[in-house]
Amino acid sequence: MESSQENEIQEAQGSSSSTQKLIAPLWLYVQKLEKTSDKPGGTILFTCNFCKKPYQGSYSRVKAHLLAIPGEGIRDCPNVGKKVREMMSAQQREFENKLQSCSVSKSTKLQSCSVSKSTSSYDSIMNTLIKLDDNTKKRKTLQAQPTISDVFKKNFRDELDAEIARMFYASGLSFNLARSPYYKRVFALFAAASKIGGYSPPTYEALRTTLLTNERNRIEIILEKLKAFWPSKGVTLVSDGWSDPKRRPLINFIAINDDGPMFLKAVNCEGKVKDSMYIARLMSEVIQNVGVSNVVQIITDNASACRSAGIRMEAKYPQIFWTPCSVHTVNLALKSICAPKNTEKHAFIYAQCNWISKVMSSVIMIRNFVTQHSMRLAIFRKYSRLQMLHIVDTRFASHVVMLRRFKKIASFLKLMVVGDEWVAYRKDDEAKARTVKDKVLDDSFWDEIDFILNFTEPIYNLIRAFDKDRPGLHLVYPMWITAMSKIKKSIYTHEKKKEDEESLLWDAVHGVLEMRKKQCTTPLHAIAHSLNPKCATKEWQLQHPDVLPSHCDREIAQLRNEYLKRFFPDDKLRAKVKNDFASFLACSGTFNDANSKTERSTMEPLNWWTMHGAEAPHLQHLAAQILRQVSSSSCSERNWSTYGFIHSAKRNSLTPKRAEDLVFVHTNLCLLSRKTKDNADADGDNALWDIAGDANVCMTNLELLQFANLSLDEPQLEEQILTNGAQVEVSEEVE
Structure with a gap:
C-alpha cells in the first residue's frame, strides 16, 4: 500500500516534466501507453492518472473524460473532484487561447512586443533583425507561422517559470530577489545555453500572484493522492494559535498521520472573540472538509477554550475524540516541579520543590554575570567552546535544557573563576x-x-519521545507508567530510603505526575494501548515490569469499554467486537495461531494486524487507523516557525491570504519531497533540507539558542547531526 501510494504521487509529479513534449495540458493527467496508428495525431492508448482505467482515443476523448463532456463516446472520470475539474477547465481554456494566438503572424507579435517595452524580449528581437541579410528574408521570417518547435519552447518556458517559482516557495526566498539584475542575468545565460533566447525569468508580480496560485493548485491535485488513503488510515487534526508580525491572531489546522503533516489552512481571527464556540465552529468546518469518518482525533493544547471546543466536537461527533497534546501536558508537569507556584493550592508542592527554583536562580545569576560583560565572556570562551544557553520559558523543558548545558560547562567555569584574568576583570562588581x-x-x-x-531525566525523555511527527499514540500510557517508576527509584536512591518508607519529595512529584497522567489517559489512549499486540508478550512485560497487561489493568479496561460504547453504538455489533477483543487479548480463538503468537513480539503492530487481523475486521480497521496517529500537536507549533520564517519582520507587508498560500506551498512541498525519490537524497547533503531551511542558517555555524530549539522541535535534524562524524563541534553543543 505504501509503495503504491508513493508511485501515485511520483506519477502525478513526474508528469509535469512531460510538458516539454506535450502541447495540450490535459495530457499531464493521463499516462500514454502506446500509439495505435502511425499517422500524426490519431488514436492513442492511455491510462487516466485518477481512475487508473485504460482508454483509447485522441486528445478530444482525454478532454471529454476529464472535463465530463458528454457525447464523445467515453465515460466521465468519477475520481476527479469539482475543484480539480474547474482548474483543468481553466488550463484548457488558457491553452486554447494560446493556441489561437499562435495563428497570428510574427509581424503582429513583433509590434506587440515593442509596445510592451519588455527589455529582454525587445533586445532579442532587435538582435534577430540585425542578423538578417535582406528585407525580403526579414518579411518572410516575421510573417511565418509558429513552428512546433516554437510551441515546445513556449511550453518549456512555462515549465521553467514554474520550477523557478517552486524554488522560491520551497526555500522561503523573498520576492524582491526577482528584482535583482544578477537574478535576471543567471537565467538569461541559462536560456542562451538552452537556445531559448529572449527568455525572462518570472517577475516579482508573477511570483506573488499567478505562479503562486498555479503552484498551490498543482500541489492540491497531488495531495489528493494522499487524501485518498485517509478512509483506511485515518487522520489526526491538530490546531494551534499564533500572532503574525502585525499582531493579527491566526489559528492553523494540520492533518497528520504516518504519512506526515499536511497543512490545511490558517484562519485570520482578527476582530473575532476566540472563545470555545468560535474555535468549535472552525473545527467543525475542517472536519466536514476532511470527512467525519476519516478523523480519528483532534489534538490541541490544554487551554480552557480549546478543551471546551474539543468537548463540543465530541458531543457533535461521538466517534471523534479530543485529546490534549502530550508534550504540553508533560511540559506542564515538569514546570510545576521545577518552578512551583507559591499559592495555597500548591503549598505542599512548593514546600518540597522550591529548592529547585533556588538552584535555577543561581544558574541564571551566574550565566547573566558572565554573558553580560564582554571581557568576562571573552575569558569564558578561552576555556570553553560551548556557550551558555539563553532559553525562553516558553520552550519545552527549558529548565532541564539549561541545567544540562550548565553541567557540561562545569569544569570550564571552575577553571575560569580560579584564573588570573578573572581576578583582573571582576573589580566592577567584586561582591557578585x-x-x-x-x-x-x-x-x-x-x-x-x-x-x-537524574530524577527529571525520565520526564525529559518523555518530551523527546512525544515531540515527533511519527505515530506514538499507543505508547503514551506505558511510557508514562515507566517514567514515573524511574523517577521514584531515582528519588528513593538519592534519599537512601526503602520502597515502603515515605518520601515527601516523591509524594509531591507523584501528585503532579499523576494529575497530568490522567489528562493523557483518555479512552482513545486506552484503546490504542490495548491494540498493541506486543503488550501481551512475555518479552514486552519483562521490559515494562511496572505496566500491567491491558486486560488486567482496571483503568484501561474501563476506558476501553467507554471507547467501544461510543464508537459502536449498535449493541449487537459492539458485542461482536468485544468478543473479538477478548480473543485478541487472551491469544485465543482466531488469535491462537502459533505464528500469530510468535510474531506479536517480532513484527511492528500495524504489520501484525495486517497479517493476522482478517478474522476480526472491525478490530483490524480500528488498528489500521489508531496505530497510525500521533500523540502531540508539535507539528502545528513548528508550523508557526515556518510562518515566522516566511512572514517575518522584513516581509510584514504580506497579506494573511498570501502568507497562507506561501506556507501551504512551502509546508506541503516539504511533505511531498519526502514522498518522492527524485526530490529526496536520504544519504546526501540534501537530507532534511526543509527542516534546517526554516532556521535560515548554515548547519556548521548554528547559533546555540537556535540549535537548542531544534534539538527538541526537530529530533530528526538533531539525530542526523549527532551521528555525523564531520559535525564534531556541533555534536558537543547539544546532547
Whole structure:
C-alpha cells in the first residue's frame, strides 16, 4: 500500500516534466501507453492518472473524460473532484487561447512586443533583425507561422517559470530577489545555453500572484493522492494559535498521520472573540472538509477554550475524540516541579520543590554575570567552546535544557573563576564576582544539579519521545507508567530510603505526575494501548515490569469499554467486537495461531494486524487507523516557525491570504519531497533540507539558542547531526 501510494504521487509529479513534449495540458493527467496508428495525431492508448482505467482515443476523448463532456463516446472520470475539474477547465481554456494566438503572424507579435517595452524580449528581437541579410528574408521570417518547435519552447518556458517559482516557495526566498539584475542575468545565460533566447525569468508580480496560485493548485491535485488513503488510515487534526508580525491572531489546522503533516489552512481571527464556540465552529468546518469518518482525533493544547471546543466536537461527533497534546501536558508537569507556584493550592508542592527554583536562580545569576560583560565572556570562551544557553520559558523543558548545558560547562567555569584574568576583570562588581566564584566552586551546588537532572531525566525523555511527527499514540500510557517508576527509584536512591518508607519529595512529584497522567489517559489512549499486540508478550512485560497487561489493568479496561460504547453504538455489533477483543487479548480463538503468537513480539503492530487481523475486521480497521496517529500537536507549533520564517519582520507587508498560500506551498512541498525519490537524497547533503531551511542558517555555524530549539522541535535534524562524524563541534553543543 505504501509503495503504491508513493508511485501515485511520483506519477502525478513526474508528469509535469512531460510538458516539454506535450502541447495540450490535459495530457499531464493521463499516462500514454502506446500509439495505435502511425499517422500524426490519431488514436492513442492511455491510462487516466485518477481512475487508473485504460482508454483509447485522441486528445478530444482525454478532454471529454476529464472535463465530463458528454457525447464523445467515453465515460466521465468519477475520481476527479469539482475543484480539480474547474482548474483543468481553466488550463484548457488558457491553452486554447494560446493556441489561437499562435495563428497570428510574427509581424503582429513583433509590434506587440515593442509596445510592451519588455527589455529582454525587445533586445532579442532587435538582435534577430540585425542578423538578417535582406528585407525580403526579414518579411518572410516575421510573417511565418509558429513552428512546433516554437510551441515546445513556449511550453518549456512555462515549465521553467514554474520550477523557478517552486524554488522560491520551497526555500522561503523573498520576492524582491526577482528584482535583482544578477537574478535576471543567471537565467538569461541559462536560456542562451538552452537556445531559448529572449527568455525572462518570472517577475516579482508573477511570483506573488499567478505562479503562486498555479503552484498551490498543482500541489492540491497531488495531495489528493494522499487524501485518498485517509478512509483506511485515518487522520489526526491538530490546531494551534499564533500572532503574525502585525499582531493579527491566526489559528492553523494540520492533518497528520504516518504519512506526515499536511497543512490545511490558517484562519485570520482578527476582530473575532476566540472563545470555545468560535474555535468549535472552525473545527467543525475542517472536519466536514476532511470527512467525519476519516478523523480519528483532534489534538490541541490544554487551554480552557480549546478543551471546551474539543468537548463540543465530541458531543457533535461521538466517534471523534479530543485529546490534549502530550508534550504540553508533560511540559506542564515538569514546570510545576521545577518552578512551583507559591499559592495555597500548591503549598505542599512548593514546600518540597522550591529548592529547585533556588538552584535555577543561581544558574541564571551566574550565566547573566558572565554573558553580560564582554571581557568576562571573552575569558569564558578561552576555556570553553560551548556557550551558555539563553532559553525562553516558553520552550519545552527549558529548565532541564539549561541545567544540562550548565553541567557540561562545569569544569570550564571552575577553571575560569580560579584564573588570573578573572581576578583582573571582576573589580566592577567584586561582591557578585565573589558570590559567583563561591557558588561555582561549591560541590553541593553541583550535587543538587546532578540530582535534579537524574530524577527529571525520565520526564525529559518523555518530551523527546512525544515531540515527533511519527505515530506514538499507543505508547503514551506505558511510557508514562515507566517514567514515573524511574523517577521514584531515582528519588528513593538519592534519599537512601526503602520502597515502603515515605518520601515527601516523591509524594509531591507523584501528585503532579499523576494529575497530568490522567489528562493523557483518555479512552482513545486506552484503546490504542490495548491494540498493541506486543503488550501481551512475555518479552514486552519483562521490559515494562511496572505496566500491567491491558486486560488486567482496571483503568484501561474501563476506558476501553467507554471507547467501544461510543464508537459502536449498535449493541449487537459492539458485542461482536468485544468478543473479538477478548480473543485478541487472551491469544485465543482466531488469535491462537502459533505464528500469530510468535510474531506479536517480532513484527511492528500495524504489520501484525495486517497479517493476522482478517478474522476480526472491525478490530483490524480500528488498528489500521489508531496505530497510525500521533500523540502531540508539535507539528502545528513548528508550523508557526515556518510562518515566522516566511512572514517575518522584513516581509510584514504580506497579506494573511498570501502568507497562507506561501506556507501551504512551502509546508506541503516539504511533505511531498519526502514522498518522492527524485526530490529526496536520504544519504546526501540534501537530507532534511526543509527542516534546517526554516532556521535560515548554515548547519556548521548554528547559533546555540537556535540549535537548542531544534534539538527538541526537530529530533530528526538533531539525530542526523549527532551521528555525523564531520559535525564534531556541533555534536558537543547539544546532547
